[in-house]
Amino acid sequence: MTASTASPRASIPKAPTGIHGLDDITGGGLPRGRPTLVCGSAGCGKTLMAMEFLVRGATDYDEPGVFFAFEETADDLTANVRSLGFDLEDLAARDKLVVEHIRVERSEIEEAGEFDLEGLFIRLGLAIDTVGAKRVVLDTLETLFGGFDNEAILRSELRRLFRWLKDRGVTAVITAERGDGTLTRQGLEEYVSDCVIQLDHRMHDQVSTRRLRIVKYRGTTHGTNEYPFLIDSDGFSVLPLSSLKLDHVASTERVSTGIERLDSMLAGGVYRGTSVLLSGTAGTGKSSIAAHMAAASCERGERCLYYSFEESPQQVLRNMRSINLDLGPWLANGMLHFVSTRPTFHGLEMHLATMFKHIREFDPRLVVIDPISNFITVGTAGEAQSMLLRLVDYLKSRQCTAVFVSLVSGGKGLLEATEQNVSSLIDTWILLRDVELGGERNRGLHVLKSRGTAHSNQVREFVLTSHGVELRDVYVGPEGVLTGSMRLAQEAREREAAEARRHAMARKRREIERKRHALEAQIASLRAQAESEELELELLLSAEEAVDRRLTDDRSSMALSRRADADNEEEETA
């Protein structure tokens, strides 16, 4: 037996429904061996939910089931659920399922005295025994109230029925119509006290939204919110979105945007699994950047899911070809998948649910939603925001990078405020805007925020050329921010001025050179003069010495001749 419990210390045994999402909310399924009441207004999907519970039980959990239909015949029911991919005939043939129609026709029955519903019990017992059923659906039990007059008997019999079901140990689902101000028209909630699930089908601006709520679930914790659910070709799915926690893995891997300059502005790209918002007024090139990111993702060999809510895939392809970005090959080899629908085609919840399904099935690494602004036309602002919140959370939990394109209506104050107020959900916000100057509009791009990144604070001019997107520095100078041809003119002017300055410098240099030459010549002549004077001095000095020597010589020779030293000579002669 498939025992399924939400937590290790789970309170009561549960029977998994196999319905996508429902088991998450209920923490493992419906109370095993006990009846569960599913109530809601007409056409809200009670029968389908009950049927899926049985079919999944029979196919996925090896728990055969019995479906007692009080409203539809078995043939009708089989035909109805065939569109959801349930083959009841096959299941019946394999002894996995019994579908039995209980026909109670008021006009054919006359009540004469006391009775009980033992016939129903016998039939139910027989059906359960034939296939060894573990699950039972009674759809819609309240029809009995229309078939019999004696309500007192009916009520006591129903009470007996629920007790009997518990005694048999089958997990039962009982469906009931919603009453006026009560959960069920006949107050069945009074008998089924273990688990009550309410389905709802609401219209908002002509768009329908289905919701599910667990009114009570005795002995277990459960999600208490209203959860949107979806019925499509794969059956029933509930979106247990609000139960998501903020515990996604934070990757440090950078993902290139496909635009080199933008990557460098973001210090190497955006983190994997984060959300990027591209917002701007009409025609600022949001989609072009998104398409670049998509192409870059495909190039890395990572699948990309592209939601195009305004253009058909062919239109996107053609438009991107004009900037030399060919998405065709990626589309052909299945790396790129387009989903193009009008947002107004579904309600928001339906949108979200289908998106979840696409994402689950295609398992992309990058999701582009172009634009998110259209969702607001479907729901209210609050709804749109909560939807985006859930989408962002979902994508983050899958480590899938998200690119949201948001069209902002003009006006200065509005530029940095997205209509959906999603900025808090966004990790990297790239703002594109028009710069209108000198009679032309140009595109400016800057990174408004990028969590965990030392991003550039510069406004870049963003140019769509025939060979892709290019980012250029804008002219920021004393004359303000200039873009486009004004930037070019300004740059030309600057070049001229620089040229002139260069010329002036050269001239100045030559002049100084000349002056230096002159000075050097002067220094040389002065030095020559000094040298010649020195030479003269030396000559004079040596002449003086010569004179001195001659004088000395003369004197000594004179003395000799005067016999100044006669003694010596006398002594010699003596």
Next chain:
Amino acid sequence: MNSEHEVPAESDDPDVWELRLYVAGQTPKSIQALQNLQRLCEEHLRGRYRIEVIDLHKHPKLAKQDEIVAIPTLVRKLPDPIRRVIGDLSNVEKTLLGLQLVPANAP
């Protein structure tokens, strides 16, 4: 037939009423229902009725086949169309109405 023929009538008479009473075991309600039915038939259909009692506990498959929900159920198989009366048949008027015996008996 899987049933006890309580009161046999003359065979193959087109005018014979074929009645079938579905019960589930010998409960007070079913015993009473049979008694009430027999009394009624004797009173209104003497000699041209046939009662078959089917115990669904013994033949549970017949419950589905004959679309029985409430117990006891009395089914008028013949004459056409099929009529059903449920309960212990203690309300004679309603039983007669259900079996459409009233107009036949009216003077």
